[in-house]
Amino acid sequence: MTAETNPSYLRRLGTWDAAAIVIGGVIGAGIFRSASTVAERTSSGAQTLALWAIGGLLTLAGVLCYAELGARRPQAGGVYIYLREAFGQLPAFLFGWTMALINYPGSVAAVATTFADYFCAAIGLPATWVRPVGAGAIAFIVAVNFFGIRAGSRMLNVFTILKVSAIALLVVVGVVLAHGQFGNVLAVDTTRQLPAGAFLGALLPVLFTYGGFHYLNDLAGEVRDPQKTLPRALGLGLGGVVVCYVLVNFAYLAGLGHAGLAASHAPAADLMHALFGETGATVIAVGIACSTFGYCSIAIAGGARVLQTMGADGMLFNAVGRIDPRWHAPRVALAVLGGWAIVLVLSGSFGQLVDYTTVGEWLSHAFGIATLFWYRRRFRNEPSPYRVPLYPVLPLLFVGTVLSVIVATAIHSPGDAGMSLLLIAVGVPVYYAWRAWQRKRA
Template sequence: MTAETSPAYLRRLGTWDAAAIVIGGVIGAGIFRSASTVAERTSSGAQLLTLWAVGGLLTLAGVLCYAELGARRPQAGGVYIYLREAFGQLPAFLFGWTMALINYPGSVAAVATTFADYFCAAIGLPLLWVKPIAAGAITFIVGVNFFGVKAGARMQNLFTLLKLTAIALLVVVGLVLARGQLGLVLAPDTTHAVPPGAFLGALLPVLFTYGGFHYLNDLAGEVREPQRTLPRALGLGLGAVVVCYVLVNFAYLAGLGHAGLAASQAPAADLMRKLFGEHGARLIAVGIACSTFGYCSIAIAGGARVLQTMGADGMFFRAVGRIDARSRAPQMALAVLGAWAIVLVLSGSFGQLLDYTTVGEWLSHAFGIATLFWYRHRFRNEPSPYRVPFYPLLPLLFVCTVLGVIVATTIHSPGDAGMSLALILLGVPVYYAWRAWQKRAA
């Protein structure tokens, strides 16, 4: 059976399934660790909470744009599809080259290793078990997704509930420790000076922690009533994430204080330890392990759909473009992505890959949102099932924010940014070599 005659995806995901994908794709390990970095670059609890709220609103602007794009093109592949239609095959290939072949498996490898770290800490295993457990987790997730998107969604829904339970536990502990001392939570921190411009720098880790909302668009071909479900799920999912992030940071401030949060290497564990001792730290380690495991499931499922779409287009091996007739899952794409992520886990090389693809990831967001202007112009006389409000203000706001993040990242890490651009440009000769090879094979 060829890619052209392979079965299509079935629309099996409802609103809760889709919203759980948004929540699980955004909430990984970041909120349990990056709050300390944000605290280091702010001067008060009020400023810190404002940053998390502002970051959420900026991300919401991008989410609403993705909602319109997904409603216009409810197909598997997400940004790859938008770039292919608006700008042509080369930009779409460069996205797939950078994201599906490097960033997605690199993210899976990194977060699977984080899962294994916390899992070993929770049950007392030595660190030599980290890599085997991370590889085993990836293998298990790929195996579940072999049975189709609904099987993966059931697992994802479970782990989304578990991670929300862990967040609720942190919030309750923070409120108990606060004991009504709201003024102390929001008070200025006089223990360290914050240099000028640090506030803007603090927005970077906030935005990075809000990343991952695009995975639902990768799975849009399997969402029921996508024109209605996608906008609703994206809005509900990101709204829930913003509330969780603000409440968790309030809990950190209530339990640790601004200075204590800035000095903490593991704020979630330190917060739980204050009330429950080492048993509390071990309990939250289980919650973080569940959170990271759920993220891996979504990244593998979303990345495999991009790979499958590339294979069906002839931009990758045709076998990867096939969809299994019984499960309606891209089994070969899942196997390829999972195997490559396991190689990265065992080699330990995923950290540098992620550093090198950060700029590429944010560029894909900028160009992905930019396709909305093309769709609005190209199909201006056709009704759209959903339209982003305040157009063109919100798309411009998000694109400008993303470009600002890229500039700030380049200034902060010029070497990594340069390597990121080099990896993207390396895809140009690969694209033309691939096309030439295809013509010879034909």
């Protein structure tokens, strides 16, 4: 396609917009629910807080690697672009096959349903409205993004402020409930006898909750001055997330205690209910709804850019690769991704799909970071606008951590891991069939 028939994206995202994408892509519903799982696998508040800090530092290692990759190749498509250049079309297609066509719409459907659950509960709608509301939320996000990245980022900025405000409210409530007595925050729970390796097992939900930082790289083609803005926004965004996660867990421990947090199924709601009753639970339900809505907005925007890049490469139908000449948005890709996600919401068939693609998502992180070694070797004499510090220690640390997560996931859920690998493998004959069909058309 020529530039005349397929316009390029416009670089409209500044540092704050880009940092908001990182914050919004990482903070979804996890921190409001998974903190109890981490506490359940630890024996003290000190261990719990340490895990959230360690998980943040490990994720930061990956973020710094993504910062260099984004600075080297500031184009829409993110990991798809890196894999295509370093390893070829087949690995890049397999990434797009599992992520843009399965994982992204599956996760959007799951989180949109979570949004609808909290939204309906907050305004008193019956459970029969959950699926229509979730589908409507996706349709609304797609419609807004039809008008370009600026419209989408403005909506995202609003919901990022709202979700950070919800976290700030939780911190204040936790401190108030503690009545100045913070000894239980770091106290050891002597009633808990944990098996060996439990501490490492508790790191898994922490790392999953830190996932989603890669969406900014999917949108790198629309970031202003990307060589400077991408590293800065990734660092600021993830740093802000780490602070939020540690503080909100401090609030949970201060208000509920370690035993109370470990026993809670909805710690955010329990914390608010303890001070404000049903009104507090309703308020935090609205906050969680805002948080999940913001995540869906980012996942749809980022996933559509991957689909559009694949279409422009000939890996999907040509129409998917088109960019609207007026609004500079991948409208067909947005419609495809959003439409498939709506089907999954209405059918309720997204749960297993997300479980099946978890290993594929983490494999994409490992191979994405591994391309950094190829770029360093292939362009050793080419100056890079940003270089990850402590190379090669940080990328090796991150890849090793990701592979450990994959192994632990396979041990814990062998069926899901096996299906994830099978879905990736199915992409191989699909790739060759697609290439053969293209040659026949030509």
